[in-house]
Amino acid sequence: MLFTTLALSALATSTLAFPFNKIEKRTADRNSNKPQASLPLCGPDTVTCRCPPNSFYQTSSSYAFWPVASSEITRLTSNFLDTAWFGTSPESTEGNGTVVGAKRHLRAELPGGKNVELIVEELTELKFYPNGGYWMKFQMGDAPFWYEKQRRGDWGLLAGSWDIVDVREINGMTYMLWDIHVCFMDSYDLGGFHESGMKNLTSILKAQGKMPQDATMIGPITF
Ligand SMILES: *[C@@H]1O[C@H](CO)[C@@H](O)[C@H](O)[C@H]1NC(C)=O
Ligand SMILES: *[C@@H]1O[C@H](CO)[C@@H](O)[C@H](O)[C@H]1NC(C)=O
DSSP states (O other), rough: OOHHHHHHHHHHHHHHOHHHHHHHHHHHHHTTTTOOOOOOOOSSSOEEEEEEEEOOOEEEEEEEEEOHHHHHHHHHHTTTTOOOOGTTTOOOSOOOTTOOOOOOEEEEETBBSOOOEEEEEEEEEEEEETTTTTEEEEEEEEESEEBBBSSOOEEEEEEEEEEEEEEETTTTTEEEEEEEEEESSOOOOOOHHHHHHHHHHHHHHTTTTSTTTTOOOOEEEOO
16 A cells, blocks of 8 residues: 555655657657667677567576586587587588688577478687687578578578577686577577586586596576
8 A cells, every 4th residue: 555655755756757749759650669679780799689570589698517627628619610519510610710701500409390401500709818718600501591481481580590509718718608699580498508508518628537526517507
């Protein structure tokens, strides 16, 4: 009851103070009720952006720490054409996996997809830090990509994806951040995929004797 009264009087006060004529003018303008229209189209920059029609913005960031030197995570993950650590191997590749411009053609099962599709990803930035670790950016190389869905006559769209991977050694531990934003027609478990790749790194490090069997990773944590 008290809340209702307070809310009502707050509303009354703010309504009285409101510049009505400005509001009317803005709603008369066609775009004023679509403020997103003024945003830049989504691209490699991690800024608030607008996806093309038939797709919507999704983003995810995951990180983990391992008790190993950064050279170990760099060895397993920095070659763009070597994707074994997240459970796949490219159907074909172009270029050199540590040189910008490299491309990987990956088989992918897409939401509701009728067939397994081939997606192209392109390495757009790669910088190795002096003390191990690296910074990488990559993106879909064949966007917009339309694919046939199981339901007859239905199509799905991947209008773009932009990834950042950052690997750094901090106080004897190595951290990896994997950030992505996409414009897809359907929702996709981006964080789940990145977390499974990170957990896989732990298994690989242990299998190779680079991480003690009883050691644990911190994470993965998705935010
Ligand atoms: C982990 O890697 C193995 C071997 O490369 C692969 O078979 C498996 O699918 C991967 N799992 C995940 C969750 O990435
Ligand atoms: C890829 O490029 C790196 C850096 O320029 C070079 O050291 C390496 O030999 C190249 N690898 C191949 C397979 O050409």
